[in-house]
Amino acid sequence: MISPADIATIPFDDWINAFVRGWLVPNFRPLFQAAQVPVTLVLNNLNAFLLFVPMILTTVVFALAAWRWAGRGIAIFTLIGFSFIDMIGLWPETMTTLAMVATSVLFCAMIGLPLGILAARSDMFWKITRPILDIMQTIPSFVYLVPIVMLFGVGMTPGIIATIIFAIPPMVRLTNLGIRSVRVDLTEAARAFGSTEWQMLWDLQIPLALRTILAGLNQTLMLALSMVVIAALIGAGGLGLTVNTGLGRLDVGGATAGGVGIVILAIVLDRITQGLGEGGTVRTVSLRQVLTRMLRGKGAAPIN
Template sequence: MAICREVTTQAADTAMSLNDMLKPSTHCQVPLDRWVEFFVKDWLVPNFRPAFRAAQWPVDQVMRGLEGFLHAVPFYAMTIFFVAVAWRFAGRGVAIFTLVSFLAIEAVGVYPDTMTTLSMIITAVLFCAIVGIPLGILSASSDRFEAILRPILDVMQTIPSFVYLVPIVMLFGVGMIPGVVATIIFALPPIIRLTSLGIRQVREELVEAGYAFGSTRRQVLWEIQLPLALRMIMAGLNQTLMMALSMVVVAALIGAGGLGLTVYTGLGRLDVGAAFLGGFGIVLLAIILDRITQGIGAGAEQRRANWTFTGFVKRITGFARA
């Protein structure tokens, strides 16, 4: 394959402006688009499609199981469960909000779609945690690993999700599971970053104390670093959750169902009402999940540590060291 496309020779005949002369494309056009196409279509897909298909198997299992379960639970039981969880972790206000939201979602007729979306979100966040927390731990313990990982995460966070929808369809096909896979890729960075940050900001002296008393690396990780990074990890999980929710509509483009599909079809038919219903469900679900996970994060801190407020602020700001 030629590296450059043929450059039109006419340009050389006519008097060339300095501007044109200095443009790389006058002399050599780089066909990056064709290279990428070649890489994905002729190398990645034929060689690795079975591997990617196999990799989506666990996602598939969890997703189907969860979706079946959430749809099987009666509406009132699900509502009671969420209200109870909200009350326990986030207080009475959030509990009342949760109750009203669930009733509203059911009343406008998007409850089944909401459950489908919820199962997608939970699956995506679960796999993000399974993959992301170990990667965050590794990245905290090795500067070299972090140096490699950081640009990859930067790309994952900045690249528009539409860009990788095409290769995902080629590798995974269309449907619910490819949608979840796209969501996992999009929502993974925060949990990795914040796990790493949380572990790195544990005071050096505490880690030293662990080793000084004969702890192994594993003991230091489990008894000192992870508990003290817990709040930060929970914040990462919350961020991951929010990003997963924002992918719901995009995932519908490649065949995922749920509230995203309602918005997408509404968009296609210029059906303002349907699109609004989807958005209504997504927003309410987002607020409920955000408040509950934030509550769990803060609660975990209080129950485990019973810290004074100032002590907590000091630790977060790293001030205790000074």
């Protein structure tokens, strides 16, 4: 049987090697090294801070946040879960993982939000961005771990960079979606009253897209957590390292302990950010509104 490979073969892998090793790394390594400085700065400070704060205080803060935005059940779960992590001796690793996740999400938001806004405003830009986001989401993360190591070296920061690449697409996508789904007649009204593009963005588009944007943030957070173990392969610490070490030593207990830590952290963070998204923009009737409505109902019949 004849196949296209009999006619010609393409040395695709060699081309990529030549591109990355021969051109990208020698020419741009200093640039990439410089680019990771802010990431390192944020990560180290956050990590140091979280390790410095006593476990009890952190747990209480998280439990209160859970109570405020996600309800009493999650608050109790937070107390028990965090205590459990502490008792199995993984509190410092958990805090490192939290610092890594928070740093990734922060940078994802800082990069993803403007990109999403841009994508919503320009169909051309969205046409270009969309396939790139598709690639970022579908390409196995192991594929870009090696070039990342070549460009950034090993350690925590390259792990964060890999996490950002993996976790940023939902942020861009949902910001774009949120802004695009603001009702056309509202943006038309804003234009008809002579608002500038910036005024429209701040007064109308971002507030109305906020719920969708926060859903994107939640997705980004979950993806970042799921990258924790993989990032540990290139030298990032935290719970991922615990899992990897357990894996290497066939230490089922150690790996499971690390895994349970990640799951508990994931549930707490997910519920809090979800609650944040819903509570932020969903209109709930407050006691004050109910009272004023009742008083008005008695005083003057609503004019229809």
